[in-house]
Amino acid sequence: MARRRHGPQIPSGSFGVARIDTGVKIDSRSQFRSDEVYLTTPRATGHGSQLLVDLGAFQLHPWIYDFALVDLWEGGHFRQAVEQAGRSVSGQTQAKSRRFDIADDKLIQDLLSDNEPKPGAPRLRFPGDQKTPTWGNRMRGARFFSQGCYAGIRNIAAHEQHVPWSKEHCLEYLAAFSILARWIDECELYRLD
Numbered sequence: 001m002a003r004r005r006h007g008p009q010i011p012s013g014s015f016g017v018a019r020i021d022t023g024v025k026i027d028s029r030s031q032f033r034s035d036e037v038y039l040t041t042p043r044a045t046g047h048g049s050q051l052l053v054d055l056g057a058f059q060l061h062p063w064i065y066d067f068a069l070v071d072l073w074e075g076g077h078f079r080q081a082v083e084q085a086g087r088s089v090s091g092q093t094q095a096k097s098r099r100f101d102i103a104d105d106k107l108i109q110d111l112l113s114d115n116e117p118k119p120g121a122p123r124l125r126f127p128g129d130q131k132t133p134t135w136g137n138r139m140r141g142a143r144f145f146s147q148g149c150y151a152g153i154r155n156i157a158a159h160e161q162h163v164p165w166s167k168e169h170c171l172e173y174l175a176a177f178s179i180l181a182r183w184i185d186e187c188e189l190y191r192l193d
Helices: 062-073 078-097 104-111 133-159 167-186
Strands: 018-021 036-039 123-125 188-190
Touching: 062 078, 062 167, 078 104, 078 133, 078 167, 104 133, 104 167, 133 167
Parallel strands: none
Antiparallel strands: 018 036, 123 188
């Protein structure tokens, strides 16, 4: 197997692969280490992409795994799983904040607002020193990232039925919502009421 110090490891042979550390061995015929998962990639093979494993789906945030993957993904309903991931993040965020008057991007934008909390309008804040540039960057990044998740992914899944949805793209979209869920889950709730 040819190895590089950094980046994906590409073993020699007739198929190409990229390495992802997950702690799972998926191909007993290979000489791969047990803490690596390999998948074929179009760049490595010159052919279409074929996932050998649903890349770490079991490591997605529980808001995504439990509410979007269990039935929809396993049933082959990939676009619907992405749509449900957005609904799940929104619903869990509503429950965390006890804000049921708004949802989706509007809810998350309001909760991550730079404004101070007020009665009926709590705020989510990352833990840490709120006076540092890093903390401010995380808050701003989470606001913009949530806009991208809802405007660029969830809204398309919900309203554009003619858009093609490959399994690979849907898994990437689920990973995006998993990041958003993890950040919201990590945030602390500040409320005045």
